[in-house]
Amino acid sequence: MKNSNIKHGRYYLRNDWIKIEEISAKDLKQMVLDIRKHLLYSPDEVVFFNLDEMNIKRYGNEESFFKKVAHHF
Numbered sequence: 001m002k003n004s005n006i007k008h009g010r011y012y013l014r015n016d017w018i019k020i021e022e023i024s025a026k027d028l029k030q031m032v033l034d035i036r037k038h039l040l041y042s043p044d045e046v047v048f049f050n051l052d053e054m055n056i057k058r059y060g061n062e063e064s065f066f067k068k069v070a071h072h073f
Contacts, residue, residue, distance in 0.1 A: 025059050032072045039073070046070040 001012045012018070023031075048066060059065040 022055075022058070025065065028069060029072070032069055036073060042073050046073055 001014055001016045001018070004014045005012055046069070
């Protein structure tokens with residue numbers, strides 16, 4: 001950040017670095033297939049981190065999408 005400011009309810013200090021991380025739906029599905037190859041048992045639960053409104057909207061019908069991804073385990 002060039003100057004300290006508040007954006008979307010978050011405070012940023014001057015010289016803060018912002019790193020944007022994201023994964024496409026296609027890459028997420030491929031990741032599940034890759035991990036599944038190395039599991040002896042299906043997990044009891046799958047936890048998706050950082051599911052704020054922006055990230056949830058990225059995947060369209062989020063409830064259906066995440067259920068499908070978790071089901072592949």
